[in-house]
Amino acid sequence: MSLAGLRARVRGTVLEPGDTGFTEGSRPFNSRYADVIPAAVLSVASVEDVAAGITWARENSVPLVARGGGHSYSGASVTAGGLVLDLRRLDSVSVDADSGLVTAGGGARMKALYAGVQPHDLVFSLGNSDEVSIAGLTLGGGVAAVSRGYGLTCDALLSTDVVLADGTTVTCSADVNPDLFWACQGGGGGNFGVNTSFTFQAQAVRPSATCLLLWEWSHATEVVMCMQEVQRDAPDGLSVRIGLSRAPDGPPMVSVVGWHLGSAEELRSLLAPALAVARPFRADIADRTFWEAKEYVQHETAGGSFAGRTRTTPVPLSEAGVRTLVAAVDKWPGSRNPDGAGAALFGWGGAINRVPVEATAFPHRNTLFLVSLDTSWAVDDGPEVMRDNLDWIGALYEDMGEYASGASYLNFTDPELADWRTAYHGPNLARLVEVKRRYDPDRFFRSHQAL
Numbered sequence: 251m252s253l254a255g256l257r258a259r260v261r262g263t264v265l266e267p268g269d270t271g272f273t274e275g276s277r278p279f280n281s282r283y284a285d286v287i288p289a290a291v292l293s294v295a296s297v298e299d300v301a302a303g304i305t306w307a308r309e310n311s312v313p314l315v316a317r318g319g320g321h322s323y324s325g326a327s328v329t330a331g332g333l334v335l336d337l338r339r340l341d342s343v344s345v346d347a348d349s350g351l352v353t354a355g356g357g358a359r360m361k362a363l364y365a366g367v368q369p370h371d372l373v374f375s376l377g378n379s380d381e382v383s384i385a386g387l388t389l390g391g392g393v394a395a396v397s398r399g400y401g402l403t404c405d406a407l408l409s410t411d412v413v414l415a416d417g418t419t420v421t422c423s424a425d426v427n428p429d430l431f432w433a434c435q436g437g438g439g440g441n442f443g444v445n446t447s448f449t450f451q452a453q454a455v456r457p458s459a460t461c462l463l464l465w466e467w468s469h470a471t472e473v474v475m476c477m478q479e480v481q482r483d484a485p486d487g488l489s490v491r492i493g494l495s496r497a498p499d500g501p502p503m504v505s506v507v508g509w510h511l512g513s514a515e516e517l518r519s520l521l522a523p524a525l526a527v528a529r530p531f532r533a534d535i536a537d538r539t540f541w542e543a544k545e546y547v548q549h550e551t552a553g554g555s556f557a558g559r560t561r562t563t564p565v566p567l568s569e570a571g572v573r574t575l576v577a578a579v580d581k582w583p584g585s586r587n588p589d590g591a592g593a594a595l596f597g598w599g600g601a602i603n604r605v606p607v608e609a610t611a612f613p614h615r616n617t618l619f620l621v622s623l624d625t626s627w628a629v630d631d632g633p634e635v636m637r638d639n640l641d642w643i644g645a646l647y648e649d650m651g652e653y654a655s656g657a658s659y660l661n662f663t664d665p666e667l668a669d670w671r672t673a674y675h676g677p678n679l680a681r682l683v684e685v686k687r688r689y690d691p692d693r694f695f696r697s698h699q700a701l
């Protein structure tokens with residue numbers, strides 16, 4: 251492949267292995283895929299560069315993937331021997347304080363989004379990691395700790411510009427190209443084109459309270475059973491993440507991280523049943539501004555290699571289901587990654603569930619919890635450690651099939667998922683396939699788990 255023709259067509263930079271910026275522009279966040287090396291990275295300077303990159307890749311039969319923040323769990327934004335469109339320079343964010351309209355470039359990441367909206371006290375559901383891009387987040391749905399109150403990221407989307415496989419650019423919204431717009435609301439990145447701009451409707455931030463509760467492991471089952479009911483019966487303002495986790499050194503732990511769009515007094519009273527079930531050894535419950543709460547729940551990760559698998563449930567897990575999670579976390583095979591492993595129940599529902607399932611491509615509109623399983627290992631852990639961890643999470647995923655549904659969240663992309671089409675897209679699969687046929691008839695965008 252000669253890159254000279256590509257260089258002649260673009261304002262941006264074409265990088266090859268060894269060039270400064272090549273690794274930064276292509277290396278996946280998940281080190282599990284660090285050995286997937288593309289032939290070149292086009293660091294785009296404009297929407298025209300996106301179109302030129304797509305046209306060049308088509309003409310030269312080179313596989314192409316778009317890369318926003320590179321945070322795909324399965325390394326979907328890098329392709330061996332292909333061309334990576336690094337979109338990070340499309341990072342503009344503009345906010346109209348009067349209308350609450352927020353427009354972001356296709357490569358803008360959370361840090362820039364938050365910096366744009368915070369001065370106006372406006373928000374919509376945004377991710378909890380600085381480097382996740384708005385494109386990956388929105389196209390896969392986008393869940394924040396406040397989504398039970400504010401809806402999904404894709405629910406706030408009003409329009410988006412997409413460069414299609416034939417190099418043309420279209421705008422889509424509920425009125426223009428509505429089928430493509432529908433697909434961009436949760437149908438998955440890397441499927442229909444490269445989105446270069448997104449416009450959202452933001453809302454006013456609300457007073458908040460947060461909690462961090464930690465219990466000894468001996469209370470795990472009773473606490474999880476009780477907290478599931480707390481979340482089920484709570485108003486939309488409360489979202490909790492109920493965690494069972496284990497790090498390489500130290501005992502396993504039960505945790506509840508919560509964000510309530512209301513006062514600490516209300517939060518304390520909502521949590522009262524769980525606080526009565528067993529005494530936490532740490533209980534921080536406090537009033538916060540919205541922005542303090544956002545900092546409080548920010549996701550810290552050591553990075554390295556990891557795997558995640560998900561299921562969903564519309565009702566609290568049975569005691570047998572909870573005991574299955576607890577027993578598995580007890581038996582985690584271990585690794586040297588400080589993130590360790592665990593299982594978490596993310597409280598969904600609320601405003602997410604009030605959108606009809608066929609209104610957007612995101613299908614999980616009857617969910618109480620995302621049941622998320624994760625494990626991690628260090629880059630210098632041997633191959634047997636990786637294998638043991640993948641076996642562990644695979645067995646737990648299978649065991650949980652008795653207690654939770656097979657529906658999976660596509661933004662926690664799972665390369666091991668056998669029937670990923672149905673698991674990710676559910677009842678919206680057939681319509682998504684139609685949209686794919688219409689806008690990408692030759693299946694030019696064909697990265698891992700693309701339709």
Ligand SMILES: Cc1cc2nc3c(=O)[nH]c(=O)nc-3n(C[C@H](O)[C@H](O)[C@H](O)COP(=O)(O)OP(=O)(O)OC[C@H]3O[C@@H](n4cnc5c(N)ncnc54)[C@H](O)[C@@H]3O)c2cc1C
Pocket residue numbers: 279315316317318319320321322323325326327337356357376377378379381382383384385386387389390391392393394438439440441443444445446549551661662663697
């Ligand atoms: C640390 C961490 C924290 C996270 N936090 C959250 C969270 O709070 N809420 C949540 O819902 N999810 C969260 N996620 C999951 C995250 O939403 C997905 O991994 C998402 O796909 C990442 O988007 P990205 O652009 O950063 O990743 P990338 O790997 O760059 O892209 C992901 C997919 O989208 C495609 N893509 C990228 N840009 C475009 C574009 N402009 N047009 C079309 N396709 C594109 C890529 O080709 C790839 O298929 C988190 C993930 C991590 C690793």
